[in-house]
Amino acid sequence: MAGDLLTILFNAMTWSMATFLVASGLTIVFGILHVLNFSHGGFFMIGAYVAYTVLTYFGFEVPLWAYLAASFIAAIATGVAGVGVDALIFRRLQNVEGVYVLIATYALLLVCDGFVKLVWGLNYLGASPPNGLLDAIFLGDAILPTYSLFVIGCGLLVFVLLECILNHTSVGRTLQAIAIDPWMARAVGIDVSAVYRGTVIAGFSLAGLAGGLLVANQSLSPELAHIYILQAFGVVIIGGMGSIRGAFIASIFLGLVEAISATHLPNYPGVLFFATIALVLVIRPQGLLGKEATA
Amino acid sequence: MSITTVRPLGFFVSLAALLVVACALPHFANRGVVFLAGVVATNIVFGIAFNFAFAKAGVLSFGHAMFFAVGAYATAYLILNHSWMPFLLILLIALACGALLALVTALLALRRAGGVSFAVITLALGALVHVLITKMTVLGRNDGLAGVARPPLDFGVFSVPLAVGDNYYYFLVVTCALAVVLMWFLWSNRFGRSLQTVKSDPARAGFLGVDVNAKRLKAFVISGTMAALAGALFAPWAQIVSPELALWTQSTMPLLFALLGGSAFYLGPAVGAILFGFLDYGTRTMVGVSDLMVGGLLLAVVLAVPGGMLGMLSALWTRMTVKRETTNAKLSEARP
Amino acid sequence: MSVQATTPEGGRQMLEARKVFKNYGPIKVLKNVDLDLADGERHVVIGPNGAGKSTLFKVLSGEVQPTAGTITLRGEDVSSMPGFKRVRKGVGRTFQVARIFLEMSALDNVIVSIEARDANEGKSRGFFTLSSAPDVIEEATSILGELGLTKIAETQAAVLSHGDRKRLELAMSLALRPKILMLDEPTAGMSPTDRLAAVNLIDKIVRENKLSLLLTEHDMGVVFQLGTRLSVLHYGEIVVSGLPEDVRANPLVREIYLGRKSGHA
Numbered sequence: 001m002a003g004d005l006l007t008i009l010f011n012a013m014t015w016s017m018a019t020f021l022v023a024s025g026l027t028i029v030f031g032i033l034h035v036l037n038f039s040h041g042g043f044f045m046i047g048a049y050v051a052y053t054v055l056t057y058f059g060f061e062v063p064l065w066a067y068l069a070a071s072f073i074a075a076i077a078t079g080v081a082g083v084g085v086d087a088l089i090f091r092r093l094q095n096v097e098g099v100y101v102l103i104a105t106y107a108l109l110l111v112c113d114g115f116v117k118l119v120w121g122l123n124y125l126g127a128s129p130p131n132g133l134l135d136a137i138f139l140g141d142a143i144l145p146t147y148s149l150f151v152i153g154c155g156l157l158v159f160v161l162l163e164c165i166l167n168h169t170s171v172g173r174t175l176q177a178i179a180i181d182p183w184m185a186r187a188v189g190i191d192v193s194a195v196y197r198g199t200v201i202a203g204f205s206l207a208g209l210a211g212g213l214l215v216a217n218q219s220l221s222p223e224l225a226h227i228y229i230l231q232a233f234g235v236v237i238i239g240g241m242g243s244i245r246g247a248f249i250a251s252i253f254l255g256l257v258e259a260i261s262a263t264h265l266p267n268y269p270g271v272l273f274f275a276t277i278a279l280v281l282v283i284r285p286q287g288l289l290g291k292e293a294t295a
Numbered sequence: 296m297s298i299t300t301v302r303p304l305g306f307f308v309s310l311a312a313l314l315v316v317a318c319a320l321p322h323f324a325n326r327g328v329v330f331l332a333g334v335v336a337t338n339i340v341f342g343i344a345f346n347f348a349f350a351k352a353g354v355l356s357f358g359h360a361m362f363f364a365v366g367a368y369a370t371a372y373l374i375l376n377h378s379w380m381p382f383l384l385i386l387l388i389a390l391a392c393g394a395l396l397a398l399v400t401a402l403l404a405l406r407r408a409g410g411v412s413f414a415v416i417t418l419a420l421g422a423l424v425h426v427l428i429t430k431m432t433v434l435g436r437n438d439g440l441a442g443v444a445r446p447p448l449d450f451g452v453f454s455v456p457l458a459v460g461d462n463y464y465y466f467l468v469v470t471c472a473l474a475v476v477l478m479w480f481l482w483s484n485r486f487g488r489s490l491q492t493v494k495s496d497p498a499r500a501g502f503l504g505v506d507v508n509a510k511r512l513k514a515f516v517i518s519g520t521m522a523a524l525a526g527a528l529f530a531p532w533a534q535i536v537s538p539e540l541a542l543w544t545q546s547t548m549p550l551l552f553a554l555l556g557g558s559a560f561y562l563g564p565a566v567g568a569i570l571f572g573f574l575d576y577g578t579r580t581m582v583g584v585s586d587l588m589v590g591g592l593l594l595a596v597v598l599a600v601p602g603g604m605l606g607m608l609s610a611l612w613t614r615m616t617v618k619r620e621t622t623n624a625k626l627s628e629a630r631p
Numbered sequence: 632m633s634v635q636a637t638t639p640e641g642g643r644q645m646l647e648a649r650k651v652f653k654n655y656g657p658i659k660v661l662k663n664v665d666l667d668l669a670d671g672e673r674h675v676v677i678g679p680n681g682a683g684k685s686t687l688f689k690v691l692s693g694e695v696q697p698t699a700g701t702i703t704l705r706g707e708d709v710s711s712m713p714g715f716k717r718v719r720k721g722v723g724r725t726f727q728v729a730r731i732f733l734e735m736s737a738l739d740n741v742i743v744s745i746e747a748r749d750a751n752e753g754k755s756r757g758f759f760t761l762s763s764a765p766d767v768i769e770e771a772t773s774i775l776g777e778l779g780l781t782k783i784a785e786t787q788a789a790v791l792s793h794g795d796r797k798r799l800e801l802a803m804s805l806a807l808r809p810k811i812l813m814l815d816e817p818t819a820g821m822s823p824t825d826r827l828a829a830v831n832l833i834d835k836i837v838r839e840n841k842l843s844l845l846l847t848e849h850d851m852g853v854v855f856q857l858g859t860r861l862s863v864l865h866y867g868e869i870v871v872s873g874l875p876e877d878v879r880a881n882p883l884v885r886e887i888y889l890g891r892k893s894g895h896a
Contacts, residue, residue, distance in 0.1 A: 110590030504718035
């Protein structure tokens with residue numbers, strides 16, 4: 001019994017950290033540019049597919065370094081693509097009304113979907129975890145795959161890194177300043193535009209990196225972007241827009257919800273997820289860590 | 296263009312023209328084209344319904360396909376399992392289902408969620424509806440419901456057999472036209488004007504005594520109900536309903552129609568639906584091209600032509616009339 | 632800490648605020664505010680920037696809910712009533728930066744205001760009646776005339792000057808036939824000529840329509856020209872309230888405005 005519980009909690013954490021890896025990039029871009037980037041999910045997916053393609057060169061036995069290298073290649077690929085997307089699209093969105101920005105990023109997501117379908121087709125693809133992460137740890141009745149530990153580790157690492165950078169470095173403080181008052185930041189000489197550009201490209205790179213790291217976490221299909229973006233949005237809504245800490249806590253919270261849903265409502269996936277988001281909205285519209293909305 | 300002095304002529308003439316073309320189609324076009332025309336007709340209603348919430352009330356929804364699907368499935372289910380019901384009653388029930396879903400969505404999320412959150416909520420809800428449909432055996436799960444008959448239209452004294460020949464097509468086109476007219480009245484009358492104030496400046500509207508939340512709710516319910524009507528009319532036309540109708544890709548369709556045609560114009564989504572009908576027909580066999588095309592078109596419209604086709608034409612017209620006026624002015628000056 | 636110099640004479644209270652507190656998190660913006668607006672009175676609230684005038688307006692008009700205290704409108708408790716319902720009870724409000732419908736013409740702005748009023752009063756309109764009724768258009772035109780805006784009736788609101796926008800907003804508020812008019816810095820950003828015209832206009836409108844007026848202002852000229860009663864808001868508290876001349880002579884007020892440290896928190 002305790003073993004089952006441990007397995008469930010472990011699975012919950014795996015889901016949480018995987019989602020957090022995606023949600024964190026989304027949160028940063030939203031926090032600084034105040035744009036909710038739907039295409040973040042699309043680039044996550046493209047990163048995963050790119051990593052998959054790289055890994056096929058290694059056949060069945062994928063060394064750990066290759067797996068990580070593939071992730072970095074994916075990050076570079078999406079980063080480069082991000083430069084183009086930023087120049088062509090994001091820069092032009094600065095003067096566009098909010099609703100249309102949302103539509104534009106959603107359209108970009110569709111383009112990513114179409115791209116993936118065109119290049120890789122509609123079939124499900126699967127990548128296996130690299131050597132060294134193929135076995136599992138047995139704690140009593142509980143089976144804890146080492147790959148899942150890897151995913152959890154990645155999520156925690158990213159959280160710690162982001163918290164450190166944002167709150168304990170001058171770069172981080174600059175970013176926070178720009179997020180709160182870009183006009184003032186410009187007035188004191190910060191090149192806000194360059195920061196925006198950098199943030200967009202960094203965001204896309206992070207999406208690709210997350211995709212590469214998570215390529216063995218689930219099967220790959222063109223639905224991946226939509227699945228993860230919905231999860232990430234759920235996290236952002238519950239955690240409060242623009243808060244990394246909120247996203248982290250919300251990821252864990254929703255991970256538990258998902259675990260309960262998988263064990264007790266396996267025939268109705270998504271119902272509990274949706275019900276939770278709706279409930280949080282009703283009780284605390286600004287999210288768990290968000291600030292009270294002004295009139 | 297004053298919103299307080301409405302000139303119905305332009306609208307009714309355009310609609311009449313569309314109707315004439317639509318009704319003439321079965322006489323000279325092949326079956327495939329006629330089928331497409333029927334689909335486009337429902338898409339027009341779907342698009343205008345979506346645009347009612349989007350352009351008039353400023354509410355963006357990424358899950359509108361759920362209304363279309365609810366209407367379609369309700370109709371299909373009732374026709375297959377309760378064929379004794381009069382067709383008009385079936386349509387009414389389908390509408391009620393759409394209205395209920397819209398009401399629940401709006402009550403749950405419209406007041407509390409800002410525009411972005413609401414859009415995401417509708418996305419999540421749409422995904423949920425899709426999943427629920429695939430899980431329900433009574434709705435045919437992943438296979439959907441096939442063999443949906445076209446029931447007769449019973450008026451008591453006489454009945455119109457819609458299953459015969461092109462009868463259902465004409466019924467479809469006429470009903471869609473009626474729905475378009477109905478929504479046009481809501482768009483243009485005092486109710487539509489008050490929605491406009493809510494969209495334009497909600498704070499000011501509130502201080503004119505307008506219950507902003509109630510208005511948005513009403514607009515969204517109207518939007519959802521009419522989208523359900525589109526789906527309800529679609530079910531006997533296609534004679535098969537499947538879960539794809541509730542997929543998020545379907546939710547982007549009315550958005551595309553509205554933006555492509557010009558969301559500021561009442562018939563914008565109609566223009567968009569027709570245009571897209573042509574495009575989609577031409578590319579229907581290519582995998583992945585559909586997503587690329589829809590996404591690419593949306594991006595192009597948002598970045599380059601935010602007013603859509605009608606917006607472009609309207610700007611062109613204004614420029615030409617101004618040019619003509621200045622030319623006339625110059626000519627009359629030159630004359631001794 | 633509230634000093635009542637004189638009490639208003641006669642008439643019932645149009646608006647009453649009692650022991651109003653408003654906190655934004657740990658920040659106490661309004662503390663124990665008492666405010667009255669009698670029938671026909673012109674009550675001006677002044678105070679240094681940051682004193683809480685905007686918040687006071689928001690609380691009184693229903694834009695935000697008070698943390699504590701009661702607000703009464705002609706005897707009725709409206710403390711938890713949302714803004715749009717208070718408007719229906721006879722409150723008209725303008726904003727510091729005029730809020731108008733930018734994409735409509737000036738005339739249309741007033742027309743939709745009248746239509747909103749009709750809707751609030753339950754006057755039904757045919758579903759199939761599309762254009763605005765001729766009497767509504769007529770009324771809108773005459774209101775614009777009253778405010779000297781006839782020339783820009785067909786102009787799109789977005790291109791109107793700052794002064795014209797404020798007058799248009801006033802016209803829209805008037806179209807509601809309110810009993811109470813709440814003006815948030817009605818002459819802010821105006822040139823001296825515009826300001827004089829605005830003051831005369833407000834005076835005329837308030838007199839002709841027998842309105843009760845509550846406004847915030849920075850310009851002392853406007854305060855003494857328009858006001859029959861003056862209240863001073865300082866760090867969220869009403870420190871002085873009474874006839875304008877009495878308040879002006881009050882040494883406390885001098886301290887506040889001349890900035891000498893007076894020991895207030």
